Structures are given as structure tokens and as C-alpha cells.
Amino acid sequence: MTSSERAESLKRSLALLWGKADEPTRGPKPALTRERIVETAIAIADQEGVGALSMRRIAAALNVGAMSLYRYVPGKDELIDLMVDHSYGEGPALDETGGWRERLEAVCRGEWAHYHRHPWLLHVQQGRPLMGPNALLSTEAALRILDGTGLDGREMIDAIVTTSSWVAGLARTSVEASRAATETGVSDDEWWAAQEPYLSDAMGERYPMLGRVAESGGFDGPTDRSFEFGLRRVLDGLEVLIAARRAGEHPDAG
Amino acid sequence: MTSSERAESLKRSLALLWGKADEPTRGPKPALTRERIVETAIAIADQEGVGALSMRRIAAALNVGAMSLYRYVPGKDELIDLMVDHSYGEGPALDETGGWRERLEAVCRGEWAHYHRHPWLLHVQQGRPLMGPNALLSTEAALRILDGTGLDGREMIDAIVTTSSWVAGLARTSVEASRAATETGVSDDEWWAAQEPYLSDAMGERYPMLGRVAESGGFDGPTDRSFEFGLRRVLDGLEVLIAARRAGEHPDAG
DNA sequence: GCGTGCTCACGTACACTGTACCCAGTTCGG
DNA sequence: CCGAACTGGGTACAGTGTACGTGAGCACGC
The missing domain is CATH 1.10.357.10 (Tetracycline Repressor, domain 2)
Known part of the structure; x- marks a missing residue:
């Protein structure tokens, strides 16, 4: 991966994280959503360990082909970025009272x-x-x-x-x-x-x-x-x- | 890897770490030593990152075939165990004076x-x-x-x-x-x-x-x-x- | 001395991985 | 209605760790 490629990947991750990717109207309806992929990936990583987290494994859990995931996510690295941020949004809000x-x-x-x-x-x-x-x-x-x-x-x-x-x-x-x-x-x-x-x-x-x-x-x-x-x-x-x-x-x- | 296999691997690692593996006298002289392999592996991991540390890469650096390494080390996991302990033996002894x-x-x-x-x-x-x-x-x-x-x-x-x-x-x-x-x-x-x-x-x-x-x-x-x-x-x-x-x-x- | 058997280095092969590339099928805008 | 845009997915490639098998080399018992 060259320098400019990585910079491109960074931009893609940021766009995905902030939901700024514009969705097309033409073409067939997507069978998946990015959120479903992210949540499935998290479930697999939780239960089977990060070593078992492969694109083929995620795709199998979603009953699609491995390459279909790449319609929603540029690559595994970007998917992990999404998983990390998604996990931070889980817990309840903190109690803001007290010392x-x-x-x-x-x-x-x-x-x-x-x-x-x-x-x-x-x-x-x-x-x-x-x-x-x-x-x-x-x-x-x-x-x-x-x-x-x-x-x-x-x-x-x-x-x-x-x-x-x-x-x-x-x-x-x-x-x-x-x-x-x-x-x-x-x-x-x-x-x-x-x-x-x-x-x-x-x-x-x-x-x-x-x-x-x-x-x-x-x-x-x-x-x-x-x-x-x-x-x-x-x-x-x-x-x-x-x-x-x-x-x-x-x-x-x- | 089954439970008993991992237990076996653990025993092998321990024997290697404490140098209790008895050396044979028969057969051709070994071209390598375990220490040379460990030090080469550490050098590669230091310079090229842990991602670049593969058995083939180590073997290439030592001018031997990839499978030759398995004559000295049971597997990559055990090699890493050796690398870790080896690295702990580097620094100078601590100063034992002071608070x-x-x-x-x-x-x-x-x-x-x-x-x-x-x-x-x-x-x-x-x-x-x-x-x-x-x-x-x-x-x-x-x-x-x-x-x-x-x-x-x-x-x-x-x-x-x-x-x-x-x-x-x-x-x-x-x-x-x-x-x-x-x-x-x-x-x-x-x-x-x-x-x-x-x-x-x-x-x-x-x-x-x-x-x-x-x-x-x-x-x-x-x-x-x-x-x-x-x-x-x-x-x-x-x-x-x-x-x-x-x-x-x-x-x-x- | 010399064969026997242990030990060496190494080639091949297999099941994995991420993903580039291509193609067929679907759906909407003009 | 037709072409453009988009979808899912198959195939292929370069990696990985390592099981297994093949010969060659060396030391010992006879």
C-alpha cells in the first residue's frame, strides 16, 4: 500500500465513520447494511476471538459471498475501524454527578x-x-x-x-x-x-x-x-x- | 490443536527455555543453532515489524530452507517464546542501591x-x-x-x-x-x-x-x-x- | 571396514488468509 | 423501454504455518 493509497483509505474510513457516504438510488436494493456487517463481525470477534475474524467467516454468517462485503466496506482495516467506534457507543451514558x-x-x-x-x-x-x-x-x-x-x-x-x-x-x-x-x-x-x-x-x-x-x-x-x-x-x-x-x-x- | 497437543507444546517450550533438550551425537553436524535462529528472528521483528516475521523470511535470512527451522524449534509459537525470554536477557543489571x-x-x-x-x-x-x-x-x-x-x-x-x-x-x-x-x-x-x-x-x-x-x-x-x-x-x-x-x-x- | 540407523536439509502440498478482477443479473432514470 | 448504475459472487493470486516424504551425511556396533 503506497502512501497515497493509505491516505485514500484513511479518507474512506472517515467518511464511513461519519456516515457521509452518499447512497445511490439506482441499481438493485442492497441485501445488507454496513451496520449489520459491523455487528456480525463484532459478535464473531467476541465469541471466537480476533483470530477467527475473517472476511469469509463474516460473509458465511451473513449468508453471502465473501466478496459481497467489499460493496459495503473498502477492506478489513476499515471494517475494524468501524467495529471499534461502534463498540464505544454501547454502554449507558455516564453519571455526571459526584466528585x-x-x-x-x-x-x-x-x-x-x-x-x-x-x-x-x-x-x-x-x-x-x-x-x-x-x-x-x-x-x-x-x-x-x-x-x-x-x-x-x-x-x-x-x-x-x-x-x-x-x-x-x-x-x-x-x-x-x-x-x-x-x-x-x-x-x-x-x-x-x-x-x-x-x-x-x-x-x-x-x-x-x-x-x-x-x-x-x-x-x-x-x-x-x-x-x-x-x-x-x-x-x-x-x-x-x-x-x-x-x-x-x-x-x-x- | 487439541488440549493434549498444547500441553505437549508447553513442555517442549519449557525444555527449550531451560536448555534441557539433550543433543544427539549421531548424524551430520547441524548447520544452525537455536540461538542464531532466535537472534535472527529478533532482528527481523525489530526492523521489519512482527507482521513481516514469517518462518520463510527467517529461513531466507539464514540461507536455509523454511522447513529446516523446524529441526530446531517445534513451531512459530515456541520460537516466539524463546525470542521473548532472550530479549529479557539483554540489558545491563540493575543498580541495586538507592531507595x-x-x-x-x-x-x-x-x-x-x-x-x-x-x-x-x-x-x-x-x-x-x-x-x-x-x-x-x-x-x-x-x-x-x-x-x-x-x-x-x-x-x-x-x-x-x-x-x-x-x-x-x-x-x-x-x-x-x-x-x-x-x-x-x-x-x-x-x-x-x-x-x-x-x-x-x-x-x-x-x-x-x-x-x-x-x-x-x-x-x-x-x-x-x-x-x-x-x-x-x-x-x-x-x-x-x-x-x-x-x-x-x-x-x-x- | 562397513552396513545400520539416526539425523540432517529441504521440496512439495494443503488449508488458510485478504482482496483484485471480472461477469451476470437487477433496478431505476431518462 | 433501454442503457447506465449498481448488486452479488466466482475465480485467482500471493501470502501464511506446517505435515509429510525424500535423500544425503555421519557415528556407532560388529
Whole structure:
């Protein structure tokens, strides 16, 4: 794909996201809609994993030929762009009352649940997210939470980036662990049992800390406990900054 | 792949990681070594992206046939396991002096640099990481940092999981953004310019906060500034907990 | 020494993937 | 009513991971 081709693809995605693609009147009535394709694709990705999401698989679920999908969507990349933005439009609107901390906590819990509902979100391109209508709405809501905390624009963005990055990072290990368990049929217990001979060889000799932690049961994979722990720490860290801002400290001192 | 097949593959990976595979004496001398294959694969993944990492590509770089690699490695999954653990054995040993905060900060900076050196790490299975020798060593070193802070075993693990998750989450967006820029030839400016018409349509109407933040220049993608910001917040959050522990608070109150 | 059998490299083949291209059938505007 | 516009879909191609089979090379037991 050349540079200009990718630029063209970007324009197409944007037009699709904002529904600016003009529909023709001539010709036979379409058997499908873009929304039906997107929702079917999301259902497949949710249930069978992102690895099972192929154009042929989606087409089969819709009882059409594989190439018919390309009448509605320029390619798989653009379809995924649509899936991402569509998923952001699911949940209920956020409660806009309460302090920034409880509201930001609610956002984190929402993202945590969202990633577990749609694990494929963690496996698609997210470096330069297409800002669709629903993604914009989510960002706007998150920003509104931090309005009035004394943070400037950059800091508000960075605060949201920090919490979102943490949730995404943790959700990725959590989601992949549970997917690995169900897909491979190797349970967590079997997994650790297989590694145990090698680990216990190493522990006690060169890795004393690992041995101590293993005895206290620290190695049971990322759980909700890890989420609750991190949530408090990250919000505590933000609270330190916000308290300093409200006490009137100069930005450079934060 | 059936359940028992995956269990077998797991055992093979472990044996490879710990070098317990006994070498035969009969037959012709091998033309390759497993280490050479792993290092070549890492070089390709670093330079050309994980998408370009195919068995045929690796074999071509080593001047052998694609199937020859399967004499040294059971499959691509196991090769990636080896690549991951190999990459953990690169950096210099950590400085073991100083307070927990500066040492943990150094770990975070190390991971940040590590992910930028090997972006493919963020795209491989990490839900149930195979604990190879080098991975164990890194974990041990991180745990040792938190020894004596008053945290118990579970909390030490959760603290490390929290910082690592945040670094990984942020690195993923950062790495993908820069890769997208070089691979597609669409610069950051062009990217935002393409979206601008749609965004400015929405701003001012329904998304006032976004408009304000955009004016203050908050939307320039994840940079080192985002990293420095998050680093302070996450460590501040941990410091709140550790200070409470040292003041003798009961764990349930944290 | 020498055959036996283990181990090597590698070619072929198969089931997948995304999607470019082409063609036949449908439907509406003029 | 007829041509233009549009639809669905078949075929084909260049990729992927890897199962399987074929010879060639090397070390050991006799």
C-alpha cells in the first residue's frame, strides 16, 4: 500500500465513520447494511476471538459471498475501524454527578468491563485511533470529569492517557490469560504445575524473593484483586497532583 | 490443536527455555543453532515489524530452507517464546542501591526503552508468559526493590503488575503510532489534518471540552511527556500506600 | 571396514488468509 | 423501454504455518 493509497483509505474510513457516504438510488436494493456487517463481525470477534475474524467467516454468517462485503466496506482495516467506534457507543451514558475521583473510577471500571466484553479491542491497531463519533463522545465525557480540578488541557489528556493505558495494559494480560485457558484447554493449575519443576529448581538458589512470594500465593495471575489494587494507586497518584494544584502550586512544581 | 497437543507444546517450550533438550551425537553436524535462529528472528521483528516475521523470511535470512527451522524449534509459537525470554536477557543489571522509588522508576524507564527497542513484544501472547530464566531474573530483581517497604507478597506482585501494565499500555500506543507513521507514510500532521474537518464540525457543538483541549495543544499523540507524567502519578500512588504501611496501618485499611 | 540407523536439509502440498478482477443479473432514470 | 448504475459472487493470486516424504551425511556396533 503506497502512501497515497493509505491516505485514500484513511479518507474512506472517515467518511464511513461519519456516515457521509452518499447512497445511490439506482441499481438493485442492497441485501445488507454496513451496520449489520459491523455487528456480525463484532459478535464473531467476541465469541471466537480476533483470530477467527475473517472476511469469509463474516460473509458465511451473513449468508453471502465473501466478496459481497467489499460493496459495503473498502477492506478489513476499515471494517475494524468501524467495529471499534461502534463498540464505544454501547454502554449507558455516564453519571455526571459526584466528585472527579468516583467518576473517573467509574470510567476505569467501564473500560475494564468493556475490554472483557470485547477482547479483540486489545488486539487491533490503536496507535492512531480514528476519532469516530462514539470515540469522541467518550473522550469528551472523560475530559468533562477533570474539568475544574485545576489541571490544564495537556494534563487532563495525560491523566486520561495514564488511566486508560493502565487499564488496557492490565486488561490485555487478564483477557489473554482467560482466553488461553479456554482455547487451549490448559487450566491455570496445569499451567503452573508444568512450570513448577523448573521454577522450584531456580528458587531457593538464585531467586529467594520469588520463593517467598510464591509461598504467600502471589502468583495466581491477574485477577480483579490486581485491578482493585492498581485502581487505588493510580487514582491516589492523580489525587496527589490535584490536591497540589488546588493548593495553588505552580504547574512546574508538580 | 487439541488440549493434549498444547500441553505437549508447553513442555517442549519449557525444555527449550531451560536448555534441557539433550543433543544427539549421531548424524551430520547441524548447520544452525537455536540461538542464531532466535537472534535472527529478533532482528527481523525489530526492523521489519512482527507482521513481516514469517518462518520463510527467517529461513531466507539464514540461507536455509523454511522447513529446516523446524529441526530446531517445534513451531512459530515456541520460537516466539524463546525470542521473548532472550530479549529479557539483554540489558545491563540493575543498580541495586538507592531507595525503592528511584529504583522502580529505573525499572519503568528500562521497560519503556525495551518496548521501543522491541516493539513486537507488545504484539505477542503475554497472558500466560512462559517463565524462562531471564524473565525470572527480571521479576526477582523487581521484587527485591520492594523488599522492606512493608508490602506483603501479594501487594509486591500487584505493585509490579500495576507499573508494568501502565508502561506496556502506554508503550503500545506510542510504538504503534510511530510505526504507523513510518509504515504508511502518513505523518502525524497529515493524520490530524485529515480528521480536522470532521472534528471541527463536532467541536463547539456537542464537544466543548475537546475544543478547549485542542486549542491548548493537548492532541499531539503519546510522547515522552505522557510517560513522565504517568510515571510520577503511578509512583506517587504507590508512595501513598507505602507511607501508610510504614506508619503501621493495618493492610485492610489501605 | 562397513552396513545400520539416526539425523540432517529441504521440496512439495494443503488449508488458510485478504482482496483484485471480472461477469451476470437487477433496478431505476431518462 | 433501454442503457447506465449498481448488486452479488466466482475465480485467482500471493501470502501464511506446517505435515509429510525424500535423500544425503555421519557415528556407532560388529
